Amino acid sequence: MDSRSAPHRTAIPVREAQRRIATHVPIGLAAEHVPLADAWGRRLARDVCADQPIPHFRRSGVDGYAVRASDTAGAASGRPAELDVTESIACGQVPQAPIGAGQAARIMTGAPLPEGADAVIMLEQTDAWGVPAADALAAGRVRVGKPAAPGDNVTPAGREAAPGERLLAAGTRVGAGAIAVLAALGHARVAVWRRPRVAVLATGAELLPVAAPSPLAPGRIRDSNSAMLAALARSAGADAELLGPLDDRLDHVLPVVLEALAGGRYDAVLTSGGVSVGDYDVMTELLRHWDGVRLFDKVQMRPGSVTSVGVRDGRLLFALSGNPSACLVGFELLVRPALQQMQGEPAPGPDHRRHDEPPAQAVLEGAPIPGIAFERYVRGRLRLEGGRAYARPAGGNKSSDLISLREAQCLIVVPPGGEGVRPGDLVEVHPIEGALWTP
Ligand code: AMP
Numbered sequence: 482m483d484s485r486s487a488p489h490r491t492a493i494p495v496r497e498a499q500r501r502i503a504t505h506v507p508i509g510l511a512a513e514h515v516p517l518a519d520a521w522g523r524r525l526a527r528d529v530c531a532d533q534p535i536p537h538f539r540r541s542g543v544d545g546y547a548v549r550a551s552d553t554a555g556a557a558s559g560r561p562a563e564l565d566v567t568e569s570i571a572c573g574q575v576p577q578a579p580i581g582a583g584q585a586a587r588i589m590t591g592a593p594l595p596e597g598a599d600a601v602i603m604l605e606q607t608d609a610w611g612v613p614a615a616d617a618l619a620a621g622r623v624r625v626g627k628p629a630a631p632g633d634n635v636t637p638a639g640r641e642a643a644p645g646e647r648l649l650a651a652g653t654r655v656g657a658g659a660i661a662v663l664a665a666l667g668h669a670r671v672a673v674w675r676r677p678r679v680a681v682l683a684t685g686a687e688l689l690p691v692a693a694p695s696p697l698a699p700g701r702i703r704d705s706n707s708a709m710l711a712a713l714a715r716s717a718g719a720d721a722e723l724l725g726p727l728d729d730r731l732d733h734v735l736p737v738v739l740e741a742l743a744g745g746r747y748d749a750v751l752t753s754g755g756v757s758v759g760d761y762d763v764m765t766e767l768l769r770h771w772d773g774v775r776l777f778d779k780v781q782m783r784p785g786s787v788t789s790v791g792v793r794d795g796r797l798l799f800a801l802s803g804n805p806s807a808c809l810v811g812f813e814l815l816v817r818p819a820l821q822q823m824q825g826e827p828a829p830g831p832d833h834r835r836h837d838e839p840p841a842q843a844v845l846e847g848a849p850i851p852g853i854a855f856e857r858y859v860r861g862r863l864r865l866e867g868g869r870a871y872a873r874p875a876g877g878n879k880s881s882d883l884i885s886l887r888e889a890q891c892l893i894v895v896p897p898g899g900e901g902v903r904p905g906d907l908v909e910v911h912p913i914e915g916a917l918w919t920p
Pocket residue numbers: 683684685687688702703704705706707753754755756757759802803804805881
């Protein structure tokens with residue numbers, strides 16, 4: 482416990498904060514159907530199963546001649562097997578006739594095998610190598626210089642999947658490979674979890690809109706948190722709308738927050754600023770006096786320990802710190818998992834990662850990072866060398882620092898308890914924007 486905690490705030494561990502949040506979030510908000518081209522990056526709302534065997538017909542794996550393997554027994558380059566050519570089967574065509582004893586059919590990669598054939602001899606292993614199909618067909622005979630075994634170069638029906646087999650599980654994030662599977666299975670439209678919609682509201686009398694011209698009056702700054710939070714929300718698959726900035730007055734902020742939570746338009750509300758113990762900390766005041774539930778108002782993490790979360794009408798209010806980097810840490814650790822859960826991802830496990838995700842680790846380089854009573858999340862850069870990941874603290878690390886955020890790729894996790902971490906130590910790193918290797 483941090484001795485500087487205000488007595489009326491009890492700091493809870495990050496995992497406990499995540500657990501409390503997770504209990505108020507559905508796993509998947511609602512399913513919607515989107516065109517296949519728009520499914521990239523979304524999470525599947527339903528399992529996707531094969532409705533036919535894949536492939537659904539027996540096909541050739543090479544360009545060559547479909548044969549009965551037994552007809553080629555003992556063939557050698559000096560003593561080729563000579564076979565009668567029945568036809569030429571191109572991709573998309575169906576064979577006209579079965580293969581009988583002593584017969585072969587010229588066949589292209591991916592074309593269906595004629596009945597009777599149980600192997601394909603590669604074109605290169607015949608005397609038709611380099612001979613155009615029409616001439617080879619006209620010749621009527623082909624010489625095979627090598628014996629084939631049954632099954633050679635034949636892809637049996639159902640080799641990749643049996644009918645009914647689950648190929649993509651609900652909750653899977655759709656990448657390019659999954660898109661190929663969906664396309665092959667005929668999913669012109671795909672059932673995915675709908676994107677969460679979040680409202681972003683910056684509070685602070687010092688805040689000006691981004692478009693405010695320079696030079697700024699002393700004491701005033703542009704609201705950078707709203708744009709950052711909207712980008713982070715987007716990187717987590719959500720759509721964001723900006724409702725602020727607003728000044729620090731409860732009578733201005735409260736109605737906007739309540740309307741955003743109750744109006745049915747948003748699935749969560751993210752605020753920044755006003756959550757400390759200062760004189761104008763409007764969100765602290767709001768969470769103390771509103772008619773919703775406060776899940777917690779202090780977390781054992783730095784920066785962002787004052788991050789507070791409430792719930793009203795079944796919707797979450799994330800009151801993030803105003804300090805830009807504390808705001809980012811609050812989002813990554815508490816908001817992102819909730820947004821992912823709304824899109825069908827299971828709640829994080831006890832170690833705040835997805836159950837199927839191993840912790841990402843890197844070797845610390847640069848300067849040692851001192852430990853403190855709380856867990857620290859220090860923004861860092863990452864690089865790969867010789868099969869290892871290396872993390873180094875990025876720029877200034879005061880929670881009020883803004884510019885060094887541009888370099889942040891990850892948060893370096895420093896365990897609580899004071900020992901800190903040193904160069905050469907294996908440290909846990911937490912991705913920013915959902916992926917470790919962002920540019
Ligand atoms: P607060 O959490 O309101 O005490 O704010 C902490 C620090 O973050 C102050 O220096 C604020 O000026 C700054 N800050 C608060 N909100 C924003 C914002 N939306 N964009 C950039 N800086 C902010």
